[in-house]
Amino acid sequence: MNIGEAAKASGISGKMIRYYESIGLIPSVGRTEAGYRSFSDKDIHALRFIARARSLGFSVEQMSNLLALWRDDKRASSDVKAVAYAHIEELDSKIGKLIAMRQTLQHLAEHCQGDHRPSCPILGDLAGTADPGEIASSSAHPPLTC
């Protein structure tokens, strides 16, 4: 299997397959006499594993751990679960920050007239010159946990 076919079969671009190989995320695959990479079914399987892990937001480093666990017959599922929960916490942290941003911004935008006049509470907040009576300070991001 060519790298092009492997890319189609796995959903990972050829560029990225080479990159993953170069950083050691996947072991070096076989080569033809002409130097072309030759992917076995096992290689494709690993690539699809990676594609799926990537779609769940795992970092390359986390994927490296997961791949090692996958290959290890004597792994403990608790180890896998720990990696998963660590990632869930990362996701929660990111989600929380984004929601706080969204909340603040929404609040500011709602108070903006949005007309031809220059007066704007959004810029007022950014510049630190917002009327604190008109709009509650947005730095007090509410404990919104979704």
Added chain:
Amino acid sequence: MNIGEAAKASGISGKMIRYYESIGLIPSVGRTEAGYRSFSDKDIHALRFIARARSLGFSVEQMSNLLALWRDDKRASSDVKAVAYAHIEELDSKIGKLIAMRQTLQHLAEHCQGDHRPSCPILGDLAGTADPGEIASSSAHPPLTC
């Protein structure tokens, strides 16, 4: 005002202040005879504007637009509002993706025994060998909109 003092006053590292200057996000500030950057109150004000915008997740390009609007006395607040809403949509998109990941992962992790045994639905899903009866396919990410 030194760059160090400016950094403390604005909450932006000296490194980043130089970077923002280098890419033209802020105009070149004055210099002392010895070549040290000298920040005016106005400069600090702009830096604090940037720090606040950054904390709301605006990209450098968006900040550039916002700064231009801020400096423009004849701006229309609708223009500012448009930038804000565009960013809110970006945030929503990111949040949605992260929540979908989180949801899938949580679901998988809940079904993992997390003991000393190797059997693990998380790896099963990633490898594409999960029992479809045991665990609903996680690729059908639910329409969770928070």
Added chain:
DNA sequence: CCTTGACCTTACAACGGTGGGAAGGTTTAT
């Protein structure tokens, strides 16, 4: 006056992932 330490300057590299492209070799189909 001189040293020391804390600051400043520029310039370069690195990170994580991903994409783009150049320059050259190979395979496949016409």
Added chain:
DNA sequence: ATAAACCTTCCCACCGTTGTAAGGTCAAGG
């Protein structure tokens, strides 16, 4: 035989931030 579609390696770009190295400057104290 030739053209198109591959493949190879190599370097560069993005974004935002940090680190580091080599050198200049300022303020304090001996």
